[in-house]
Amino acid sequence: MIGYSIKRFGSALFVAWLALTLAFVALRWVPGDAVDATLARGGASPGEVAARRDMLGLNDPLWRQYGDYVLGLVRGDWGESLVTEQPVAEIIRQNIGATSALSGAALLIAVTLGVALGIAASLGRWRPVRYGAEGLASLALSTPVYWTSTLAIYVFSIVLGILPGVGGEGIRYLILPAVVLGFHTAGSIAQVTAGSIRNAMGQGFVRTARAKGLPELDVLDHVLRVGMLPVVAVVALQLGFLLSGTVITEIIFVRRGLGRVLLTAIDNRDYPVVEGLVVLSALTYSAINMLADVAYRVIDPRVRMEE
């Protein structure tokens, strides 16, 4: 188990390194960055542009830039914005709270709703319940947040007037965006939950449990223990989706956060900021997946046996 954890940590580290190298290469590849754009707009001469690039180390050989970049990442120096000259690490610190609150709340809603729908769709006693839950999950999967957000703001904030719409901070402003984002994410959690429970229901131990006269409630307990396992993996995967889902949600609900920072940086070709955010999400995502893999082995002894 400990051996596995160390090995898994090693491979997560390797993947993260590969990911940030890819990000570095891709973003160095493109011609024209914010230095050119910002200084040209301000009417700077080509000489001044060159001097600024020199100062930022953008004229160094690529291997040197790469070395500085990796060392900087490790030391916590993530470079600075080409537009505002603010350190990227500081920009992230200022905005990560709002984004974490949104994705945390959305995840809570997604898991609760998704698991409930998945159980109802697979174990519901009554046919309309099963079909209704399945339909709702499909609806969630096929309605993207950039469409449900507008709808939700219109219904809850304009027609009913019970929740604030765009802008602002605090709990009341968190409800609508979290529900919209959570609803879409619940769709795939529900589908995986339902599929996995149906799969578990068809296995031999269920027949054995019933044959030896176990009360149906205990059989259900057996089924859920096995059926809920893949949900751990899918929740980890969905966290990645939430990281990108917050981009659109933050824009529509005019919220502060990393998503808004990212889009502004993309529009300005502010590469250090784009790079920093992309690397941050890759690191977060690798860490989450690693934890999910380890958790999987802790919960399910069968996976350990296969090693």
Next chain:
Amino acid sequence: MSAAARNPRLAVALGVLGLIALVSLGAPWIASHDPRAAEPENQLLEPSGEYLFGTDLLGRDVFSRVVYGGRRTLGVALLTAGITLAPGIAIGLVAGYAGRWLDWALMSVMDALLAFPSLLLALALVTVFGSGVVQIAFAVGIAGIPAYARVVRAAVLEARAVPYVEAARAIGARPAGILARHVVPAIATPLLSFAGVTLSWAILNSAALMFLGYGGDVAAPDWGVMLADGRESFRTGPWVAVAPGVALSLTVFAINLLGNSVAPPPANR
């Protein structure tokens, strides 16, 4: 035909998709107005006989824009899915069949790409490629390759472990022949099912980039662009966002239904 009759989900899915394809292809005959013609005097009119789904902020007919929008939105999505599927299948087949260091190298790169949430990866790629329809298709398409390659590889690993493939290898059949004759047919069903997932994902993500304004042409009739327009005017004209939203959801819903009725979605990992 009998398959559709026995399977009501399949029938519904095919019916809806057929209708959407028909409307998109026949857009010039179905649309009642020019989808790009702005008539400022007809700004934000409610749905009526003349303007079935109302008009938008610039006085353009929402119905005609939705009808034409399918062409652009679904066209981009098909191109996107193609950009995901072709390399995804190739990489998955090679990695799964060759094994050893090639498998390790390919899958390491795929894992590194998978570390980026797909929409974020697509956004980062749009930074590199710039705005435009084809650029969006490439950005979203490339972002989808790692997930598809992984699914293909997993299916190949399962297919090559069966005794008849082992037997074919034992009698000295060439790898290319084994792949084409035994492995590909065996993995066709899971791949087809996941291709459906990929297509609906391509629609949602490319429309998301259109919504965010990376499509270049902001006046184009396009469901993603229209949803962005609808967001601007939802206080006074909520109908502007409703029609493209319903069209988009209906399409994705039907594709998912089709995928589920052909084969159950593959389990994760």
